[in-house]
Amino acid sequence: MTSSSRxxxxxxxxxxxxxxxxxxxxxxxxxxxxxxxQLNRPPPRRGATRRGGxxxxxxxxxxxxxxxxxxxxxxxxxxxxxxxxxRPIVVVNGSEGxxxxxxxxxxxxxxxxxxxxxxxxxxxxxxxxxxxxAVDRDTRGALxxxxxxxxxxxxxxxxxxxxxxxxxxxxxxxxxxxALVQFINGGPAKPTFTPPRPFERGxxxxxxxxxxxxxxxxxxxxxxxxPDWYREMGTxxxxxxxxxxxxxxxxxxxxxxxxxxxxxxxxxxxxxxLTSEVSAFLVGGYYGSWLKAGVAWELPxxxxxxRAEGAALGTGVVYAFPAGRCGLVAAARVTRYLAGxxxxxxxxxxxxxxxxxxxxxxxxxxxxPAVMAQRLHQLFDEVRGRGACRYPDGVVRFVAxxxxxxxxxxxxxxxxxxxxxxxPPLLPIPAYDGRWQ
Amino acid sequence: MKTYxxxxxxxxxxxxxxxxxxFPERVRLDEWGYPIIDSEPIPKALLQHARRAVQNCPKLxxxxxxx
Numbered sequence: 001m002t003s004s005s006r007x008x009x010x011x012x013x014x015x016x017x018x019x020x021x022x023x024x025x026x027x028x029x030x031x032x033x034x035x036x037x038q039l040n041r042p043p044p045r046r047g048a049t050r051r052g053g054x055x056x057x058x059x060x061x062x063x064x065x066x067x068x069x070x071x072x073x074x075x076x077x078x079x080x081x082x083x084x085x086x087r088p089i090v091v092v093n094g095s096e097g098x099x100x101x102x103x104x105x106x107x108x109x110x111x112x113x114x115x116x117x118x119x120x121x122x123x124x125x126x127x128x129x130x131x132x133x134a135v136d137r138d139t140r141g142a143l144x145x146x147x148x149x150x151x152x153x154x155x156x157x158x159x160x161x162x163x164x165x166x167x168x169x170x171x172x173x174x175x176x177x178x179a180l181v182q183f184i185n186g187g188p189a190k191p192t193f194t195p196p197r198p199f200e201r202g203x204x205x206x207x208x209x210x211x212x213x214x215x216x217x218x219x220x221x222x223x224x225x226x227p228d229w230y231r232e233m234g235t236x237x238x239x240x241x242x243x244x245x246x247x248x249x250x251x252x253x254x255x256x257x258x259x260x261x262x263x264x265x266x267x268x269x270x271x272x273x274l275t276s277e278v279s280a281f282l283v284g285g286y287y288g289s290w291l292k293a294g295v296a297w298e299l300p301x302x303x304x305x306x307r308a309e310g311a312a313l314g315t316g317v318v319y320a321f322p323a324g325r326c327g328l329v330a331a332a333r334v335t336r337y338l339a340g341x342x343x344x345x346x347x348x349x350x351x352x353x354x355x356x357x358x359x360x361x362x363x364x365x366x367x368x369p370a371v372m373a374q375r376l377h378q379l380f381d382e383v384r385g386r387g388a389c390r391y392p393d394g395v396v397r398f399v400a401x402x403x404x405x406x407x408x409x410x411x412x413x414x415x416x417x418x419x420x421x422x423x424p425p426l427l428p429i430p431a432y433d434g435r436w437q
Numbered sequence: 438m439k440t441y442x443x444x445x446x447x448x449x450x451x452x453x454x455x456x457x458x459x460f461p462e463r464v465r466l467d468e469w470g471y472p473i474i475d476s477e478p479i480p481k482a483l484l485q486h487a488r489r490a491v492q493n494c495p496k497l498x499x500x501x502x503x504x
Contacts, residue, residue, distance in 0.1 A: 193446045346447035347471040382467050388448045 014225040016232070020241050021217050022257045025110050030145040033152035036113035042158065043117040044223050045124055052082040053125035059219060061227035063239045068093055068175070068212030069287060069314045071303050074219070077209060080199045081126045084207035088128040090161075091184065091203060091210045092119045094135040094142065095168045095175030099337075099430045100285040101315040103243035103255045104213035108135060108142035111217065112149035118216030120159045121223045126209050130162045132184055136174075137167035138432075170432045172286075172341035176389050177210050179343070188436035190343040191389035214243050214316075234260035238302045242313070245285075246271035248320035248426075249278050261300045267318050277323040280405045282427075284314025286334055287394040290327070290401040310401065319427070326421035327406035328413065331399065332357075332364035337429045338395045343436070349392040352383035356399055369413040373403060440504045441479045443487055445472050449498035456499050460490035472499075 015023055024031060024039050031039075046054050060075035081088045092115065096104045107115055119131045133150070135143050143165075150163055166184055168174050174189040181202045183189035202208025211219075218240060222230050231239040238260045244267050247253040251272030258267055264281060268274060281296040283289055289311035291299070299305055303313050321327060339353035359376050363369040380396045387393070403410070443463055445456075452470035462483055463475040479487050479501075491499045 191448075193448050347450060347452055347469050348447065348467060351469040352467075382473075386447060386467075386471070386473070388446070 014229045018233075018241060018259070019257050020221055021107070021111070021114065021214070021243060028109065028141065030109060030148065031111050031113060033113055033149065033156060033158070036111075040114070040117070040220075040224065043121050043220065045121070046223075048124050048127050050127065052079065052127070055121055055125035055219075055223055056082070058227055059125075059222055062222045062230040063227075063237075064215065064218055064222060064230070065238065066212055067214035067218070067242060067316065069098070069284075071313065074211065074215055077199065077211070078122065078126050081207045081209045084200060086206050088123075088126045088207040088209055089203050090119055090123045090126070090128045090131045091180060091198075091208055092116075092131065092133045092213060092216060093175055093177075093180060093210050094133065094139075094146075094213050095180065096136060096139075096213075096315070097170075097172040097175045097341075098285040098287055098315045098317065099172075099428055100247060100282070100317040100319055101245045103245050103316060105136070105139045105142045106255050107213050107217055107243070108139070109145045112145045113153075114217045114220050115213050116146075116149060116153065116159075116163070116216075118219035118223075119211070120161050120163070122209060122211060122216060122219055123161045128161065128209065130164075132164055132166050132203060134166045134168050134180060134184065136170055138170045143167065169435050169437065170430065171343075171436060172338070173343055173389065173391050176391065178389065180210060181208060188343075190345055190436055191387075191391070193388050235300075235302055235304075237304060242301070242316055244270075244301070244316045244318055246318045246320075248282075249275045249322040250320055251275055258301065261302050261305075263298050263300050264318060265297050267301065268320060274320060275322075278320045279323040279325075280321040280327055282319040282321060283311045283317065285317035285319070286338060286398055288312065288314045288317060289397055290321075290331075290405040292405050293321075293323075321426070324421060325426060326364075326409055327402060328360070328409045329364045329421065330426045331402035331406070332360040333425060333429060334427050335360045335395070335399055338398065342391065346387045346392075348383050348386035352379060352386070353392060353395055355379055356383065356395065360399060363410060363413060366413045369410050373410050376400075376403060441484060441487065442476055442502050442504075443474050443479060443490075444476075444500045444502055445474055446498045446500060447471070449496045451496050451498075453495050455493050455495065456490045459493055460486045462486065464490065 056078045064074045065071040176191045177198045178192040179189045181198045198208040234240045256270040278293045335357045339357035342349045344350045359372040362372045457464045457466045464472045
């Protein structure tokens with residue numbers, strides 16, 4: 001056997017097309033370290049100096065952006081950490097507070113080593129000697145899989161970094177970066193005032209690189225196959241593939257991997273197609289925006305295209321809302337849940353979201369809907385931009401776009417009283433135990 | 438020339454309303470009593486008022502930033 005053919009059998013060939021992240025994925029089964037190494041080979045370490053490792057430039061060339069919701073350039077975040085004084089630390093953000101999104105939980109459950117490879121490679125690139133893997137304590141499958149994966153890596157002495165698991169409370173804002181840091185540091189999982197930002201002073205006072213689970217899985221592949229491969233799909237500004245959680249009125253609610261720029265209609269087909277006519281799509285989940293079905297259907301899934309319609313990709317949720325059902329009743333239920341998820345630290349968020357929720361409930365019940373719709377617009381102005389974090393802004397966007405998209409429903413409620421198209425309830429409300437610690 | 442702006446730490450703020458009383462040129466209160474702050478740079482002529490509001494906040498939640 002020649003050396004080149006041996007290389008070919010040892011190294012995973014750069015996959016052309018899809019799947020990328022989901023190669024070797026088996027539902028509800030965790031890929032063992034042995035299988036992972038067979039498929040992917042060990043994480044390709046390339047060293048780092050005090051000014052960061054070569055992987056940062058590679059990620060920059062790939063144009064990778066975070067998949068936790070904010071779509072911030074990953075390399076920029078890494079550089080910001082490297083430029084601080086003190087030994088950095090890496091946090092894997094596995095808090096998937098977005099109720100409609102399960103893609104991170106799925107990666108942690110089925111492909112934990114891909115995520116952990118990304119984490120240790122990112123750690124090497126920024127010069128971190130420690131990785132905290134933060135997982136929602138209610139996602140039992142993900143927790144078990146990550147625990148086992150960490151034990152496997154330790155037994156195999158695969159990583160020079162110290163990796164430890166932290167279990168997070170199930171709260172919407174627990175994954176907000178400052179909340180995550182405060183919790184890991186022993187406090188409640190509530191956001192803190194900034195500055196300092198975590199990249200300046202985070203876990204244990206150290207410069208902290210916080211990356212979403214899916215983002216790190218992309219890092220693991222970019223480190224292996226390079227930026228040109230990464231850019232083979234997607235758009236020039238938003239390259240690569242992304243995971244979506246497609247749900248609602250579709251035949252197979254599921255996580256799927258698509259190229260960025262794929263139209264929403266194709267994502268729906270990947271989930272088995274629509275089960276009924278739809279009136280609207282909720283894109284980005286409860287932290288996202290409602291779009292009329294006609295507007296959304298052919299819209300490419302990029303932030304550029306979505307922004308033009310007042311939406312964003314967020315965590316990659318696409319939820320199809322069936323026609324003939326009342327979007328206002330559904331949105332009012334979710335709003336009540338979201339108001340309850342305020343950390344309650346900032347007055348405008350605590351009182352404002354409660355007032356918004358009350359006004360939505362009033363509309364849903366047919367009590368003065370027109371007056372309440374006006375009241376809501378005043379509340380949006382009073383609440384937007386006034387929290388220590390961006391949580392209240394997201395709730396305002398959810399409610400404001402619901403009002404826009406389901407505007408006709410408001411008038412129907414005005415003349416008909418209580419809406420009958422609200423039952424049975426649509427849009428899931430997560431159960432949680434209410435603890436922050 | 439330095440640029441001064443007013444900010445509030447909303448986590449600390451308890452809606453005492455002193456800021457709006459001492460610096461009504463730039464601070465008004467929402468319906469729950471929390472300050473809505475104009476984030477435009479503060480001109481020199483108003484700096485004294487801004488400083489007095491900062492010093493008298495009972496929660497020390499008002500911040501004057503300079504760039």
